[in-house]
Amino acid sequence: MIFKAVGDTRPYPDHGYSTRQWSNVPPRLVRLDDLVTTKRTLDLGMLLSEDSTFYGDLFAHVVEHEGTLYLEDGLHRALRAALHQRPTLHARVLVIE
Secondary structure, X not given: OOOOEEOOOOOOOXXXXXXXXXXXXXXXXXXXXXXXXXXXOOOHHHHHOOOOOOOOXXXXXXXXXXXXXXXXXXXXXXXXXXXXXXXXEEEEEEEEO
Protein backbone atom coordinates (compact mmCIF):
# COMPACT_ATOMS: atom_id res chain seq x y z
CA MET A 1 0.00 0.00 0.00
CA ILE A 2 1.29 3.44 -0.91
CA PHE A 3 -0.45 5.44 1.83
CA LYS A 4 -1.44 4.66 5.41
CA ALA A 5 -5.06 5.33 4.42
CA VAL A 6 -7.12 7.01 1.71
CA GLY A 7 -9.55 9.59 2.97
CA ASP A 8 -11.78 12.13 1.29
CA THR A 9 -12.13 14.81 3.97
CA ARG A 10 -9.99 17.00 6.18
CA PRO A 11 -10.73 15.64 9.68
CA TYR A 12 -8.85 18.41 11.42
CA PRO A 13 -9.80 22.01 12.27
CA ASP A 14 -9.34 24.70 9.63
CA HIS A 15 -5.84 26.10 10.08
CA GLY A 16 -6.40 29.20 7.94
CA TYR A 17 -2.85 29.16 6.56
CA SER A 18 -2.27 31.22 3.42
CA THR A 19 0.23 30.34 0.70
CA ARG A 20 2.65 32.84 2.20
CA GLN A 21 2.35 31.27 5.66
CA TRP A 22 2.90 27.79 4.22
CA SER A 23 6.12 29.02 2.60
CA ASN A 24 7.49 29.74 6.10
CA VAL A 25 7.06 26.10 7.18
CA PRO A 26 10.37 24.32 6.51
CA PRO A 27 10.13 21.19 4.34
CA ARG A 28 11.14 17.80 5.68
CA LEU A 29 11.06 14.22 4.49
CA VAL A 30 7.92 12.22 5.24
CA ARG A 31 7.23 8.58 4.47
CA LEU A 32 4.42 7.95 2.00
CA ASP A 33 3.14 5.06 4.09
CA ASP A 34 2.67 7.43 7.06
CA LEU A 35 0.30 9.70 5.11
CA VAL A 36 -3.50 9.75 5.04
CA THR A 37 -4.87 11.44 1.93
CA THR A 38 -7.62 14.05 2.10
CA LYS A 39 -8.65 13.51 -1.53
CA ARG A 40 -9.92 10.32 -3.11
CA THR A 41 -9.56 11.38 -6.73
CA LEU A 42 -6.74 12.76 -8.83
CA ASP A 43 -6.67 14.58 -12.13
CA LEU A 44 -4.52 12.34 -14.34
CA GLY A 45 -3.57 15.35 -16.46
CA MET A 46 -2.13 17.01 -13.36
CA LEU A 47 -0.13 13.88 -12.52
CA LEU A 48 1.40 13.66 -15.97
CA SER A 49 1.95 17.38 -16.51
CA GLU A 50 5.59 18.45 -16.73
CA ASP A 51 4.84 21.85 -15.18
CA SER A 52 2.28 20.82 -12.55
CA THR A 53 4.17 22.69 -9.82
CA PHE A 54 4.95 25.79 -11.89
CA TYR A 55 2.31 27.95 -10.22
CA GLY A 56 2.29 26.27 -6.81
CA ASP A 57 4.57 25.27 -3.99
CA LEU A 58 7.34 22.84 -4.86
CA PHE A 59 6.59 20.91 -1.67
CA ALA A 60 3.51 18.99 -0.63
CA HIS A 61 1.48 20.32 2.30
CA VAL A 62 0.90 17.95 5.21
CA VAL A 63 -1.07 18.66 8.37
CA GLU A 64 -0.15 16.72 11.50
CA HIS A 65 -3.17 16.45 13.79
CA GLU A 66 -3.44 14.16 16.81
CA GLY A 67 -0.40 12.19 15.68
CA THR A 68 -1.69 11.53 12.15
CA LEU A 69 -0.14 13.03 8.99
CA TYR A 70 -2.76 14.23 6.49
CA LEU A 71 -1.72 15.01 2.92
CA GLU A 72 -3.65 18.22 2.30
CA ASP A 73 -2.04 19.29 -0.97
CA GLY A 74 0.36 17.46 -3.26
CA LEU A 75 -1.33 14.15 -4.00
CA HIS A 76 0.09 14.20 -7.53
CA ARG A 77 3.62 14.75 -6.11
CA ALA A 78 3.18 11.84 -3.71
CA LEU A 79 1.97 9.51 -6.46
CA ARG A 80 4.79 10.61 -8.73
CA ALA A 81 7.26 9.73 -5.94
CA ALA A 82 5.59 6.32 -5.54
CA LEU A 83 5.76 5.68 -9.29
CA HIS A 84 9.50 6.35 -9.10
CA GLN A 85 9.69 3.84 -6.23
CA ARG A 86 10.66 6.49 -3.68
CA PRO A 87 9.27 5.78 -0.20
CA THR A 88 9.54 9.41 0.94
CA LEU A 89 8.42 12.87 -0.12
CA HIS A 90 9.60 16.36 0.79
CA ALA A 91 6.70 18.18 2.41
CA ARG A 92 5.94 21.16 4.58
CA VAL A 93 4.41 19.76 7.78
CA LEU A 94 2.12 22.01 9.80
CA VAL A 95 1.41 20.73 13.31
CA ILE A 96 -2.00 21.71 14.70
CA GLU A 97 -3.81 20.57 17.80
